[in-house]
Amino acid sequence: MRVLRSPAAVSRLADTWRCVGLRTALVPTMGALHEGHLALIRAARRWADKTIVSVFVNPTQFGPGEDLAAYPRDFAKDRRLCAREGVDLIFAPAPRAMYAPDFSTWVEERRLADHLCGMRRPGHFRGVCTVVLKLFNICRPDMAVFGQKDAQQTLVIKRMVRDLDVPVKIVVHPTVREADGLAMSSRNAYLTTAQRSVAPRIYQALSAVTRWRDEGATIAVIRRRLRARVRHIPGARIDYVSIADEDTLDEIRAARRGQQLLVAVAVFLGRARLIDNIRVRW
Amino acid sequence: MRVLRSPAAVSRLADTWRCVGLRTALVPTMGALHEGHLALIRAARRWADKTIVSVFVNPTQFGPGEDLAAYPRDFAKDRRLCAREGVDLIFAPAPRAMYAPDFSTWVEERRLADHLCGMRRPGHFRGVCTVVLKLFNICRPDMAVFGQKDAQQTLVIKRMVRDLDVPVKIVVHPTVREADGLAMSSRNAYLTTAQRSVAPRIYQALSAVTRWRDEGATIAVIRRRLRARVRHIPGARIDYVSIADEDTLDEIRAARRGQQLLVAVAVFLGRARLIDNIRVRW
Numbered sequence: 001m002r003v004l005r006s007p008a009a010v011s012r013l014a015d016t017w018r019c020v021g022l023r024t025a026l027v028p029t030m031g032a033l034h035e036g037h038l039a040l041i042r043a044a045r046r047w048a049d050k051t052i053v054s055v056f057v058n059p060t061q062f063g064p065g066e067d068l069a070a071y072p073r074d075f076a077k078d079r080r081l082c083a084r085e086g087v088d089l090i091f092a093p094a095p096r097a098m099y100a101p102d103f104s105t106w107v108e109e110r111r112l113a114d115h116l117c118g119m120r121r122p123g124h125f126r127g128v129c130t131v132v133l134k135l136f137n138i139c140r141p142d143m144a145v146f147g148q149k150d151a152q153q154t155l156v157i158k159r160m161v162r163d164l165d166v167p168v169k170i171v172v173h174p175t176v177r178e179a180d181g182l183a184m185s186s187r188n189a190y191l192t193t194a195q196r197s198v199a200p201r202i203y204q205a206l207s208a209v210t211r212w213r214d215e216g217a218t219i220a221v222i223r224r225r226l227r228a229r230v231r232h233i234p235g236a237r238i239d240y241v242s243i244a245d246e247d248t249l250d251e252i253r254a255a256r257r258g259q260q261l262l263v264a265v266a267v268f269l270g271r272a273r274l275i276d277n278i279r280v281r282w
Numbered sequence: 283m284r285v286l287r288s289p290a291a292v293s294r295l296a297d298t299w300r301c302v303g304l305r306t307a308l309v310p311t312m313g314a315l316h317e318g319h320l321a322l323i324r325a326a327r328r329w330a331d332k333t334i335v336s337v338f339v340n341p342t343q344f345g346p347g348e349d350l351a352a353y354p355r356d357f358a359k360d361r362r363l364c365a366r367e368g369v370d371l372i373f374a375p376a377p378r379a380m381y382a383p384d385f386s387t388w389v390e391e392r393r394l395a396d397h398l399c400g401m402r403r404p405g406h407f408r409g410v411c412t413v414v415l416k417l418f419n420i421c422r423p424d425m426a427v428f429g430q431k432d433a434q435q436t437l438v439i440k441r442m443v444r445d446l447d448v449p450v451k452i453v454v455h456p457t458v459r460e461a462d463g464l465a466m467s468s469r470n471a472y473l474t475t476a477q478r479s480v481a482p483r484i485y486q487a488l489s490a491v492t493r494w495r496d497e498g499a500t501i502a503v504i505r506r507r508l509r510a511r512v513r514h515i516p517g518a519r520i521d522y523v524s525i526a527d528e529d530t531l532d533e534i535r536a537a538r539r540g541q542q543l544l545v546a547v548a549v550f551l552g553r554a555r556l557i558d559n560i561r562v563r564w
Binding site for chain 1: 382420
């Protein structure tokens with residue numbers, strides 16, 4: 001396994017792979033790898049001849065007062081896990097190699113990104129789109145894998161790829177969960193034991209939605225019940241609870257039969273802001 | 283020479299070229315080709331094994347009230363000229379093939395683009411950056427040629443390419459001029475005979491700048507003289523007259539020895555908005 005810090009060196013290596021017809025996949029991460037990331041890496045390896053994992057805590061997707069400095073970093077462990085999974089290349093650039101002092105070009109999705117997390121974290125998806133496009137241009141993969149846990153991110157990136165004709169196939173992997181249902185996230189490391197013990201109730205609340213749908217509840221009723229369930233998690237503070245059309249991310253009042261919905265929540269629990277979602281066909 | 287309207291077909295053809303090691307160059311144009319474009323095409327052909335010319339009047343770089351509808355279009359002539367120049371592929375998409383009805387992703391350079399034409403044409407460079415990145419992703423050239431006449435555009439695109447790690451070499455070709463000095467432009471077609479006869483005075487005014495510099499005039503004096511010269515062109519209305527640092531496009535009050543300056547003007551002459559510039563080393 002190679003570990004490269006220079007974008008130019010990564011581009012050269014990726015080019016040699018492409019020129020001999022090897023299919024390459026990229027798994028973009030911010031490091032602090034957990035089983036969720038490893039599932040993405042395994043999906044990439046099944047699909048591709050060469051698998052690249054990028055490890056980069058991207059400063060431009062953090063807002064002022066967010067957890068950029070505190071974000072968990074353990075490169076030695078990330079490196080061990082990648083080696084064990086058969087990753088071919090880790091790309092781990094320094095921030096200054098990605099952003100020149102007079103950096104001034106941004107990629108911005110303006111429709112889907114204005115909802116949910118985008119409303120709560122202004123500039124977040126602009127940072128995400130910009131860094132993902134940069135990673136694509138540097139690594140030039142045929143395919144890239146993202147996790148469904150970051151549902152809005154997957155939709156925004158798919159839209160960016162379509163709109164800008166980016167020649168990368170986007171694969172979305174189902175959310176990987178702990179045994180008790182909590183969605184895996186590097187930010188789970190922020191939870192105290194007490195917070196960790198109640199955190200699975202986020203997914204339990206989401207899971208009730210399909211049952212309520214089957215019982216004939218309206219969207220308004222489901223939204224109210226979901227909010228109530230999440231609000232009653234000890235120590236939780238709701239950032240948002242959303243039931244939206246998956247294509248537009250517009251909040252819906254009533255669902256059409258067959259409509260694909262994204263039911264998503266963001267919750268502050270102690271220092272952690274946790275997100276989770278389920279896709280529901282109406 | 284192939285003529286393709288489908289982005290997917292162009293990507294497929296460009297991929298076959300790249301896979302056998304052929305170097306490709308792209309000349310992005312809005313059609314209405316003149317000798318200036320042909321000079322870019324010849325530069326591309328000297329450099330590359332395969333030359334692509336895109337012909338696309340990009341709606342997103344025109345503001346409301348600008349000349350999108352009136353912009354000259356003559357595809358039969360463009361095609362003839364490209365064939366004569368030995369172009370390998372014309373990419374001429376329909377607007378709907380480039381912009382889905384729910385298109386929502388933009389590429390924006392926020393520093394250089396806020397000066398000169400960007401101040402006068404809000405959103406112009408956002409449209410330019412977005413379409414150029416799309417053309418790069420569709421045509422996947424090794425190199426692309428732009429004309430120095432659109433000086434700010436070349437600087438903004440170079441910055442975008444650097445910031446987003448776009449794997450395309452940008453070549454800037456000197457402005458091609460009519461015998462009397464008028465910079466070639468598709469918009470010269472808007473000029474009446476009377477306007478055409480005074481239009482060369484734009485470049486004559488610009489050309490005086492190096493003489494004034496050699497005579498020891500200050501930037502403030504040169505700016506005043508340049509404005510006066512342009513203002514006295516019959517029928518001309520100044521949009522801007524700029525003496526700026528070429529790296530930042532900030533207007534300067536005094537020049538450092540060795541500083542690279544961009545001296546640029548934009549002038550309304552009848553229906554036409556004409557731009558021209560010279561680069562001056564102090």
